[in-house]
Amino acid sequence: MAEAAQRVAPAPEPELARRRRLAIVPAFNEENTIERVIEEIRTFDPGFEIVVVDDGSIDRTAFVAERAGAHVLRLPFNLGIGGAVQAGYQFARDYGFDLAVQVDGDGQHDAREIAALVEPILDGRADMVVGTRFATGGGYRGTRVRRVGIHLFAALVSLLVRQRVTDTTSGFRAVNRKGIRLFAIEYPPDYPEVEATVVLSRHHLRMVEVPVVMRIRETGSSSITALRSVYYMVKVLLALFIGLFRRYSTELEEP
C-alpha cells in the first residue's frame, strides 16, 4: 500500500535515482556565480554529475568550477552558447548518461526546479522538457525588442511543431538519451534554442513545457543585446525557413 502511494508521488525520487544524470552548465566569464550554481545542483540532488563547459572565459571560471568538483570542458576559444552546450551533450553521450539537464552558469536557473523539469522524462511522456518563464510570470524581465522576439518566435515555432510553445528561448532544458544523441550531433551554433526545438520535432521526438520560476540574472548581461536582436531574428527566421526544406536523418537508436 505504502509502496503504491509512493509510486504516484509527484517527484518520483527512486525513478530519478535509477538514471545516470548529468547537469550541463555552459559558462562564459561566470567566476562569481559558477560555484553557487554547482552547489545548488548538488544540494538538489548529490547524484547529479556536473560538467561545466567553459566557453573561452578570460576569468577564473574553469578554475573555480574545477575546485568545486565539477568536470570542466575548457573550450580553446569562445564558440557561443550553441557550441558550448553541444560539447556538453557530446560529453553526456560519450559517457553514457541517461538524462541531461541544461543549467545556465549565470545562476538564473533555480536548481530546485529540476524536479519539475525531469518529471515528464521519468514518466516517459517527453524526450525533451523546457522550463518556460511565462506560465508563472515570475522573475523575468527583458528588453522590449527581446520580448517581441520571444513572442514572435513562440507563435512561429508553435506553428512549425504543431504544438503550443510559449518560451522558445529558454535554456533551462532536460533531455533523455534520444535527445542527448540528437543534440550531440545536431545542434544549431549561434542562437540555438529556437532552432533546437524545431529540429527535435522534425526528428519526431516529443517536447513538453513546464512552468518554472527564473531569477533575474545575477551578473553579466544577456548574450542578446537589443542591438543584436535584429540580426538574431533575421538569422533564426532564415534558419527556420530553410529548415523546412531540409531532410533530417540523424540516427537516434542506440547502436
Next chain:
Amino acid sequence: MTPFRVSIAAGAAAIILLLVIFELIRSRRLQERYALLWLLTGIVILILSAWRGALSRLADLVGIAYPPSALFVLASLFVLVVLLHYSTVISKLSDQNRILAQRLALLEHELKNKDPD
C-alpha cells in the same frame, strides 16, 4: 530609363543568385551567418531591377547618367562589403587556428609526460 532587357537580365541573375544561396544553405554547405550578406545583395538587386523608377532616382541622386551603371556600382559595393566581411572572418579563423595548434601541442606534451610506461 533602364532598357527592359537590362532589367530582365539583372532580375534573372539576382533570382539565380538567390536560388543558389538557398540550395547551398539547405545542403549545409553555407552557414546562415555567412549567407545573410549575399541574400541582402541578391534581394536589393532584384528589387532595383524590378522597380525601375527607384533605380533611375538612385542614379539621379548620385549623378550617374545611365541608370544600369548604378546597378553595376551598387553590386560592386555589395561585393566589396562581402569581401571585407570575409577578411574579418578569415582573421578570426586564423586566430582560432593558432590557438588550437598551441592547445594541441600543450596537450600532447602533457599526455606524453603522463604515460611513461
